[in-house]
Amino acid sequence: MLDISNVTRRFGSTTAVKSVDLTIPAGQMVGVIGASGAGKSTLLRMINRLVVPSEGSILFNDTKVSSLSGQALRNWQRDCAMIFQQFNLVPRLDVLTNVLLGRLNHRSTVSSVLNLFTREERAMAIAALERLDISRTALQRAGTLSGGQQQRVAIARALMQEPKVILADEPIASLDPRNAQVVMQSLRDINQSDGITVITNLHTLDTARTYCERIIGMAAGEVVFDGGPDDLTEAAARRIYGADGLEEAFSESVTFTSFAAGKPKVRPTAPPEIAIAIAGA
Amino acid sequence: MERHWRQLNNTRRLYTILGLIGLAFALTASLWFANETNAGKFIDRLPHLFDFVGDMIPRDAFELWRALFDLESPYYDGSFQYDYPVGRVYIWGAFYVPEYLYKMMETLNIAVLATFVGFSFGFMLCFLAAKNLTRSRWLRFAVRRFMEVLRAFPEIVIAGFFLAIFSLGPIPAIIAVAIHSIGALGKMYFEVVENADMKPDEGLRAAGGNWIERVWFGIVPQVMPNFISYFLLRLEINVRASTIIGAVGGGGIGETLRLSISRGHEAKTLAIILLLFVTIICVDQFSAWLRKRIVGNQAFEFGP
Numbered sequence: 001m002l003d004i005s006n007v008t009r010r011f012g013s014t015t016a017v018k019s020v021d022l023t024i025p026a027g028q029m030v031g032v033i034g035a036s037g038a039g040k041s042t043l044l045r046m047i048n049r050l051v052v053p054s055e056g057s058i059l060f061n062d063t064k065v066s067s068l069s070g071q072a073l074r075n076w077q078r079d080c081a082m083i084f085q086q087f088n089l090v091p092r093l094d095v096l097t098n099v100l101l102g103r104l105n106h107r108s109t110v111s112s113v114l115n116l117f118t119r120e121e122r123a124m125a126i127a128a129l130e131r132l133d134i135s136r137t138a139l140q141r142a143g144t145l146s147g148g149q150q151q152r153v154a155i156a157r158a159l160m161q162e163p164k165v166i167l168a169d170e171p172i173a174s175l176d177p178r179n180a181q182v183v184m185q186s187l188r189d190i191n192q193s194d195g196i197t198v199i200t201n202l203h204t205l206d207t208a209r210t211y212c213e214r215i216i217g218m219a220a221g222e223v224v225f226d227g228g229p230d231d232l233t234e235a236a237a238r239r240i241y242g243a244d245g246l247e248e249a250f251s252e253s254v255t256f257t258s259f260a261a262g263k264p265k266v267r268p269t270a271p272p273e274i275a276i277a278i279a280g281a
Numbered sequence: 282m283e284r285h286w287r288q289l290n291n292t293r294r295l296y297t298i299l300g301l302i303g304l305a306f307a308l309t310a311s312l313w314f315a316n317e318t319n320a321g322k323f324i325d326r327l328p329h330l331f332d333f334v335g336d337m338i339p340r341d342a343f344e345l346w347r348a349l350f351d352l353e354s355p356y357y358d359g360s361f362q363y364d365y366p367v368g369r370v371y372i373w374g375a376f377y378v379p380e381y382l383y384k385m386m387e388t389l390n391i392a393v394l395a396t397f398v399g400f401s402f403g404f405m406l407c408f409l410a411a412k413n414l415t416r417s418r419w420l421r422f423a424v425r426r427f428m429e430v431l432r433a434f435p436e437i438v439i440a441g442f443f444l445a446i447f448s449l450g451p452i453p454a455i456i457a458v459a460i461h462s463i464g465a466l467g468k469m470y471f472e473v474v475e476n477a478d479m480k481p482d483e484g485l486r487a488a489g490g491n492w493i494e495r496v497w498f499g500i501v502p503q504v505m506p507n508f509i510s511y512f513l514l515r516l517e518i519n520v521r522a523s524t525i526i527g528a529v530g531g532g533g534i535g536e537t538l539r540l541s542i543s544r545g546h547e548a549k550t551l552a553i554i555l556l557l558f559v560t561i562i563c564v565d566q567f568s569a570w571l572r573k574r575i576v577g578n579q580a581f582e583f584g585p
Contacts, residue, residue, distance in 0.1 A: 048487050050483065050486065050487055074489040074490070074491060075489065076489075077486070077487055077488060077489035078488065078489035081487070081488065082484075082487035082488070084480070084483070084484060084487075086480050087480075087484075088480045088481060088483050088484030088487075089481065089484060090481040090484075090485075090498055090499060090502055090503075091481070091503070092502035092503055093498070093502055097498075101485060101488065101490070101498055102488055104485065104488060104489060104490040104491075104494050104498075105488065105489035105490065109491060109493050109494055112494055112497075112498075113493065113494070113497050154484070157484075157488065158488075161488055161489070
């Protein structure tokens with residue numbers, strides 16, 4: 001369980017996040033929505049501790065995440081994988097090595113630097129790539145892949161960390177509709193079949209409604225909405241995006257993510273070959 | 282208005298003329314000073330320039346090749362000037378390496394070894410000097426000043442210092458060139474590192490990688506092509522530097538050249554100059570080729 005209490009972050013004179021209180025139970029799929037500059041990214045980066053909170057505390061199962069340092073901090077970052085809008089892979093390294101880099105915190109620095117990854121780890125990496133249906137690209141340089149493929153490599157790397165939480169910071173903002181859909185479905189699949197908590201920042205309302213069981217709306221650094229997708233009325237959306245921004249939030253439904261996926265009444269289960277891949281890992 | 286403009290213009294013109302006079306005066310004074318402090322008077326010695334060129338002409342065109350490959354000369358009269366085979370370096374039986382090629386190899390060896398040492402230490406230090414990787418301002422400051430000190434002195438000054446300690450030979454030359462290379466490469470390298478794309482680093486940080494892992498996997502792959510490019514450029518510079526150091530006692534071809542010039546051995550001097558010329562062109566061409574081969578068009582391409 002992730003417990004965020006009274007967290008504030010200031011950058012100079014601007015306050016990016018204003019005393020946010022949230023409790024996120026394990027295994028939930030949460031969408032954080034809001035206009036640009038609402039503080040969504042800062043909130044996620046504080047959870048992973050890429051950014052240190054100015055005030056308040058973040059707790060994960062009795063560990064005070066907000067005051068960790070050194071090896072303890074890196075262990076938390078291992079447990080709390082992060083996916084970025086720009087993928088943040090190493091473009092000059094091949095895909096398999098990029099995925100193996102998710103293991104860094106599980107191993108000694110010397111063996112990592114010498115590229116001494118074990119057979120089990122390589123098998124695990126290939127299983128992760130297979131699960132995301134991109135194992136064919138394993139030996140290509142990551143920089144040569146398309147955006148959608150790179151984002152799936154990033155998700156595979158996150159899986160290699162064996163995380164308890166996955167944070168996704170605008171994972172589909174620079175992808176085309178088709179790839180956006182694939183990425184969102186993979187995140188939902190990971191959430192449902194592995195029970196990993198997924199917190200994802202989304203720019204658009206529709207995507208959040210389609211994939212997330214809980215939606216948090218932020219505006220000007222504060223949480224202005226917290227509820228299920230069905231509670232997200234037009235009035236609530238107006239509170240999140242402001243009267244002018246509402247149009248923009250809806251217009252992005254052209255991304256098709258909601259369109260094609262629909263609203264599943266029955267949660268899909270992992271196909272058998274994926275289940276084998278997981279068992280093999 | 283008109284008067285004011287003319288006034289301004291006159292002032293400007295006056296300053297220009299005063300400046301030119303001052304410059305001419307300074308130039309004349311410094312030339313006079315240089316001539317006064319010179320051992321022989323420049324004007325008096327000028328005609329001897331042509332004497333020197335005349336002395337450099339060998340007795341026949343083949344003398345140059347005989348000197349270069351240590352072959353026997355028909356002009357051999359027992360004097361050292363025409364005794365080319367004496368310099369042969371026998372490797373195995375009758376097989377020998379000509380003296381100057383051997384000395385050239387010594388010089389190249391100094392350059393290559395020193396560049397490798399410079400690369401290794403420059404590589405290790407540059408990440409500590411880069412703003413985007415080292416948070417501690419004091420550590421950064423210390424490393425940067427340290428590298429500045431290393432590159433502040435020309436190789437020849439450092440060589441003079443180490444020659445006094447280790448006596449004549451290539452070891453002090455290697456140390457001198459290496460020290461200068463650490464400072465020079467370290468500076469180039471940390472500037473490359475500061476221009477690197479930090480997104481891969483952020484990704485690894487978010488995955489719990491420590492500093493060394495982040496540097497090795499996030500930064501090194503993108504800066505390596507530039508590092509190699511600068512390494513090869515440094516190698517070219519160091520070949521020249523180690524030749525010069527040879528002339529002050531650091532061994533290698535430079536030393537042989539200086540001795541040969543001062544003794545007035547025309548064929549030997551020409552042979553050495555030819556060899557130097559060809560070697561330096563070859564090294565430059567080779568390094569340009571290798572740079573293109575390894576780095577390709579991606580030398581200054583960062584990120585995806």
